[in-house]
Amino acid sequence: MSGRPSKPQRKRIEYPSAADEDLVRAAQGGDMVAFEELVGRHRDKIYARAFSMMRNEDEAIDLSQEAWVKGWQRLQQFQGEASFVTWMTRVVINLCLDALRKQKRLRTESIEHMDSESGGVERQMPPLIINPTEGLERQEVRQRIDQAMSQLSYAHRTVLILHEFEGLEYKEVAKRMGCSIGTIMSRLFYARRRLAALLMDLKQERPT
């Protein structure tokens, strides 16, 4: 494995207007300015994914910056199968999952986390057939989702992020989180039910 690009890129490029692919090629040739441009373009997205998982600004900044360092070191491995930003998102997700594991935030050791698989009050709750976000502006939906997500356990939040935001299939989520597909299905089920209940509470507090 080659760690960091070494050969300087000879072709001159207009950094602000260059396509991501051109910047990546230049960065793979050792052009740090091209890499800086990529960081500038996509830092919010990479930071956002870290923040959505960690729910802590300092950790999110640190982990997203670490993801960019890893991205630079492994840039030769990027072959363009997915977009550069998708590739970088995977890097930051893996770092966040590692951090959560180290901090034992994903472990099923508390009652709250045991509920991740067995369902807490959601198990007994009748289904909510009213759409909790109906008639809301998109910005308002985002705010409510943010508020509801912040009240979920790490295990529930992570499974929703990987499945709903990243669009990963059950088996991919299971692989990333190191669980069985059955566990992921249960977590996803109760995470959705809990989220629906939280959104309904918000709807009742702040009707449209």
Add this chain to the structure above:
Amino acid sequence: MNHEAALRIQAWIDGELPSPAAREVAAWVERDPDAAALATELRHARSALREGEPEYSAPVSREFYWSAIERRIASPRTAQPQAPAAPPFAWLVRWFVPAGILAALALVLALPGLRDQFAPPVTWASEEVESPLDDISSVTFRSESEGITVVWVNAR
């Protein structure tokens, strides 16, 4: 409705069921109000998440954000390609490899004289000399009639 049945409805909504099973669940949801209610709730949660993913911006300037990345990239710990960690006592092995080869050669060269003293003369001989190192071995062939010695040093 039991838990497994609920998970089947969810898998159907997520498109994770094969066609025959998906048709079966669709028919069940059609005729069972409880199954239909659960499917509705799960769909609402799913669509709310897909439409309303929150957006966050890094709470620091672009320059500040980049400067920390640049520093980490430039630090000797991260700037170099990640080489596999050296095994313990690597320095010892580095010195013992040439020393082992030299010792084996010296032994080979001394063999004819020793053999002359303690053994009857032979017209040819093949000797194997084991290196004291696990990862180095040598094999020696000596032909008295032709007066040559060949040593193979094998570094695994």
